[in-house]
Each structure stands twice: as structure tokens, then as C-alpha cells.
Amino acid sequence: MEGNLLQGTIPASMSQMKGLLVLDVSRNNLSGDIPVFLADMHGLVTLNMPFNNFEGEVPKRGLFLNASAALIEGNYGLCGGIPQFNSHTCSNHTPKKWSHKLVMLISVGSAVFCIILVLFALFARRKLRTKFTKTRQVPSLHSGQHMRVTYAELVRATSGFASESLVGRGSFGSVYKGTMMNGDQEVIVAVKVLNLQQRGASQSFVAECETLRCIRHRNLVKILTVCSSIDFRGLDFKALIFEFMPNGNLDQKLHSRLLEDGRHGVLSLTQRIDIAIDVASALEYLHHNKPVPIVHCDLKPSNILLDNDKVAHVGDFGLARFLHQDDTSLPEISSGWATRMGTIGYAAPGLPLTTDVHLLCTNFSFETNFTYISFPEYGQGNEASVYGDTYSYGILLLELLTGKRPTDGEFLQDLNLHSYVEIALRDQATNLVDLCLLSSLEEGTKMRAACINSVLHIGILCSKELPTDRMQIGDATRELLAIRDKYRMHLLSKGGSI
Missing domain, CATH: 3.80.10.10 (Ribonuclease Inhibitor)
Incomplete structure (x- = not known):
């Protein structure tokens, strides 16, 4: 300050x-x-x-x-x-003592004045709150203190965790859509219920709570409260409650073309670039978080949630790490949780075997020549790195514009999404872009093609095999902003809509 x-x-x-x-x-x-x-x-x-x-x-x-x-x-x-x-000495001079009657008079007068001020403040606050409630369109559970939620309230909110309320499943639990009351306001929430029978779920709950309590950014999910209680069977129950994102996750938008009401939900090129910028902004914030940077460790489309305006919010911090955190200091750490770093296809690739990791290779499969091991970067000594998040972001960018998952069956042996896009860009292939996105492009519009190629190039640079060769997330954000601004100016000059 x-x-x-x-x-x-x-x-x-x-x-x-x-x-x-x-x-x-x-x-x-x-x-x-x-x-x-x-x-x-x-x-x-x-x-x-x-x-x-x-x-x-x-x-x-x-x-x-x-x-x-x-x-x-x-x-x-x-x-x-x-x-x-080197301050000067305080004076020992004390003023003449006031009379007892004068002190009492001032004290009583001050007390009365304070009471009047408090009553006036309460009245003004009530009037302001009433006015704000009438004009507020979207209710929120955010306040100075987190609301307290019981297990019974969550059961009622989700109709008993019914299958009709289920909106998604993750590595350590399920997410339900629910309706709760906040005062006299009805709000829609997303309730992430941890499957505590899954090894590492409790540690995941702690990790997510520890991470979400010290971060706040427009492109990160907003946690409303948590519930750690006992269910009706007397078993431990843990859940996190978030603001509900009505547009689902990015994976659904990219690979499920039909919405619930029968409308097609294809994302436009501008929307995809906006989402890419939103995610990059969130990562840049996390990687420079004070006092301790945070690594997400599991960035992928299903963990990118979209709000009403299709603004992207990065979620699911169950595998997040504080950078340079000593994991061995965590009490009762679960090896199942500690070794889970990322998702296949999005986690950074394995690195050459070195003498430093011989003792860590017991549970990993070797190739025939014993030169390389299947060992993701995140796995080395459980040390997280911002480079790993950058790789995942690069793969996400490539998927965002090609519509191909990194685990698609066409990627065999040495071919992966990174090399597929790199070869296609080199050969100037026309079938590289997502067909749904390609069908919406105007014929002969070179600017759009150049814009797509520029974004794919950033994805290639972010997903390089060697960590130190990857583009920094801050540089990626700035380049994407420049691409978006240039593309918007082109659309406006042609009389099109953004």
C-alpha cells in the first residue's frame, strides 16, 4: 500500500x-x-x-x-x-487531572453519541441491503463469512444425490447440481462429493481446501463453502460447494455437439480464443501467487468450466501443489494421491532415465532397451513444476482448435497430438481444424486461417518435450491477446459480429 x-x-x-x-x-x-x-x-x-x-x-x-x-x-x-x-525523548509532562464530574459527563455523552451513531449505521445498512437485494439479478453466497451447510441440507438440495442431479464425475468424487436457500434467495450450486473409499480422496479434499482458501481470480472457480460431516450411515462425509456453471465444461462443448434443448453448441473461433486467454490468465495468476506459487497439476478440458457468458473458470484443485512444498511434511500422506499427477495425454511426457531416479522406478514399466521409463515430469520426487502446467495448457490449446483429444485412437506409436499438429502446420494441411469450426469460416478468409495457425503455433511451443524449451505462460497470454485484438479489428472492419 x-x-x-x-x-x-x-x-x-x-x-x-x-x-x-x-x-x-x-x-x-x-x-x-x-x-x-x-x-x-x-x-x-x-x-x-x-x-x-x-x-x-x-x-x-x-x-x-x-x-x-x-x-x-x-x-x-x-x-x-x-x-x-533515534527518536526524541517523550515528554514526561502530564496534563492536570480533570475533575471526576467532568470525566463522568464526557463519558456519558460519548456513550450516548456512540449509541446514536450505531443505530443510525444499522438503519442505513438495512436500507442499503434492501435496495441491493431488489436490484441484484444473480444471487451469490459470497459474504464476509462462509455459510455453514449440513449434510442434511445437501441431501435436500440434490434430491438425495439423485442420478438426475449428477453433472459429472472426477478422479475422487462426483459433482451434483443442487438448489439451496441463502436467506430468502434461491441459488443454484455445484456440490462435489468426495468418494472417501477412493485412496487419496481425503488428501485431495485437504489439497483443494488449502488451495482455494488462498486464491481469488475471475477465471478460477469460486468456492462457497465446505461440508465435513457424517452421513446417515455414520460414515465420514466431505463435500465442496461451488457456484454452478450453467454451460458445463469445455470437454462437453468440444465433443458433445448437441445441447439439452436440442440446439447445437459449437464454440466460435472468437469464443475459443477467449477461453484460451481465460485459462492462460488463471495459470499466470497461480504460477505467480504470493507468497507461494501454485501448480494445478491436472489441467484438461473437463476441468475448465464455463459460466453464462462462456467465461472460462479453471476448477478441480484436488491434485494442486504449492510450489517447493515438502510433501513429506503432510500427515498420513497417501501414496495413491501423491503419485497422481495429471491425466494421460495432458501430463507432460516421460524424461530420460537418470541415476537420480533409479530408486523410484520400482512400479514403472521399462521399454525393452531400458533407456527410457514411463515417468511423467510431475512424478519425479513428487515435485510439481509450472512447466508441467504449461505443457498441459499447450495440449489443451491444440485440442481447442483441432477438436481432437490427445488420447484419440489415431495417435499411435510416436505420433501424438503435438507431432500431428506440428507436421500438419509444416505441410499446410487443410484438414487440421475442427470440422465444426471450419464449417463456420467464411470462404477465402485468410485472416481467420492465419489466426488459427498462430494459436496452434503457441500450442506447439507450450507443449515442447523439454520443459525449458516451452513458452512461458505469461508470453502465451500476451500473444493470444494480440491475436484476438487483431482478429476482432478485422471482423469489425468487415462489418461482421464478434
Whole structure:
């Protein structure tokens, strides 16, 4: 918050930020005493507050015992503290004691004034909330606190987890569509129920909770709450509740051409590029997350959800890893969960066998010459890497425009989706693009063909075999934005619709 012309005092509510490591409010117009709670925040390691208008005595405990950790210069109203702060000595002069009657009068008057202010604030808040409720079109469960949901409420919301409510299945559980009440508002939710009989499901639940609690981005799924309870049989029950995405997932859009109402759901070229940018933006956010970057580890079309406007949201963080996280520190870690990194076809390919991984090869099949092993990048010592996400993203881009899954039967032996597209681009093949997308192209429109080729080229660069050869996700995002802008300008110049 450095240099933002902030005024007033540091709010007391900041004392609730138990995970706060660094606070930088330097070069503002903040005033008042230094809050005492800052000295009592054990997790705070750096406090940078020079050149404000703070005044009063500097605390002499906690972080303020270290002049290199607490920076306070430029606040000329401060006094005292440890000698290293070089502050002037606080005056020992105390004002004359007020009379008891005057103190009582001021106290009573202040209390009455505060009560009036509180009543006025509550009245204004109620009026504002009523007005907002009337004008709000899409209800949301987001609030200052997560709502509490019981197992019985989830049973009612999903009609007893009926098959009619089932919208998808994943590696560790099933997702149901449900209807719940939030106050007097009815909202549609997606309930992901973990199959705790599946090895690694409990660890997946913990991983998803740990990941989703510290991220927030427009292109990531929004978690509303979780439920950890006991079902009607007395068994453990765990579920995550998300905002429902009415347009399903990207895999359905690419490979299921007919919608429930009989309409065809083919994605246009502009929509596909928008989805590619949305996913890239989410990955770039995750890979640069503070204080610890996050690797998704299972990026694929079925984990890309689409909202009403077909804006893409990356979901399913059951295999996510915090970068440089020491997995051995996780209690009771399941080997089934720890070794599951990605999905066949989307996970980065195996790497040459080295002496460093001989002891990890017990459960992996060797080729005849024992030169290579079937060992995905994610599998080496369970260390996740942003390069693995980049590879998965590259394959997703290729599938997005070709309409071919990386596991299609036509890809045999050394041929895969990456090499298939690379060869086709080199030979300028015309049957490369998804037929549904090709049928919507205007005849003779070279700009669209050039746009498709540019996006496929990015997919090739992101899915290179060697991790260090892959395009960085931030560069891919910027190039895709440039391609989209150029294509939109072309459509507008031709009088077409975007």
C-alpha cells in the first residue's frame, strides 16, 4: 500500500490478519498512534511505515525491538522506542487531572453519541441491503463469512444425490447440481462429493481446501463453502460447494455437439480464443501467487468450466501443489494421491532415465532397451513444476482448435497430438481444424486461417518435450491477446459480429 495517499489511522481489524508477513504503508498520510497490536503480531516480520504522520510513543516490544524489521523514519511526531530509532525523548509532562464530574459527563455523552451513531449505521445498512437485494439479478453466497451447510441440507438440495442431479464425475468424487436457500434467495450450486473409499480422496479434499482458501481470480472457480460431516450411515462425509456453471465444461462443448434443448453448441473461433486467454490468465495468476506459487497439476478440458457468458473458470484443485512444498511434511500422506499427477495425454511426457531416479522406478514399466521409463515430469520426487502446467495448457490449446483429444485412437506409436499438429502446420494441411469450426469460416478468409495457425503455433511451443524449451505462460497470454485484438479489428472492419 506504499504511496497511495492513504489517510486516517491503521484499523484495529488488521489485528485479525494472522497470516500477515509484511506490511508496507510507507509514504502515505496516515496519522495517530502506532497501533499496539502491531507489536503483538507474532507472524509479522517486516513493518515499513516511514514518511507518514504517526505520533506518540513507539512500542518497546515485539517487532519494535528490531530497528531493521520496523522502519519508522520520517514520522516526526513519534518519540521513544529503542535507541536505534533515534527518536526524541517523550515528554514526561502530564496534563492536570480533570475533575471526576467532568470525566463522568464526557463519558456519558460519548456513550450516548456512540449509541446514536450505531443505530443510525444499522438503519442505513438495512436500507442499503434492501435496495441491493431488489436490484441484484444473480444471487451469490459470497459474504464476509462462509455459510455453514449440513449434510442434511445437501441431501435436500440434490434430491438425495439423485442420478438426475449428477453433472459429472472426477478422479475422487462426483459433482451434483443442487438448489439451496441463502436467506430468502434461491441459488443454484455445484456440490462435489468426495468418494472417501477412493485412496487419496481425503488428501485431495485437504489439497483443494488449502488451495482455494488462498486464491481469488475471475477465471478460477469460486468456492462457497465446505461440508465435513457424517452421513446417515455414520460414515465420514466431505463435500465442496461451488457456484454452478450453467454451460458445463469445455470437454462437453468440444465433443458433445448437441445441447439439452436440442440446439447445437459449437464454440466460435472468437469464443475459443477467449477461453484460451481465460485459462492462460488463471495459470499466470497461480504460477505467480504470493507468497507461494501454485501448480494445478491436472489441467484438461473437463476441468475448465464455463459460466453464462462462456467465461472460462479453471476448477478441480484436488491434485494442486504449492510450489517447493515438502510433501513429506503432510500427515498420513497417501501414496495413491501423491503419485497422481495429471491425466494421460495432458501430463507432460516421460524424461530420460537418470541415476537420480533409479530408486523410484520400482512400479514403472521399462521399454525393452531400458533407456527410457514411463515417468511423467510431475512424478519425479513428487515435485510439481509450472512447466508441467504449461505443457498441459499447450495440449489443451491444440485440442481447442483441432477438436481432437490427445488420447484419440489415431495417435499411435510416436505420433501424438503435438507431432500431428506440428507436421500438419509444416505441410499446410487443410484438414487440421475442427470440422465444426471450419464449417463456420467464411470462404477465402485468410485472416481467420492465419489466426488459427498462430494459436496452434503457441500450442506447439507450450507443449515442447523439454520443459525449458516451452513458452512461458505469461508470453502465451500476451500473444493470444494480440491475436484476438487483431482478429476482432478485422471482423469489425468487415462489418461482421464478434
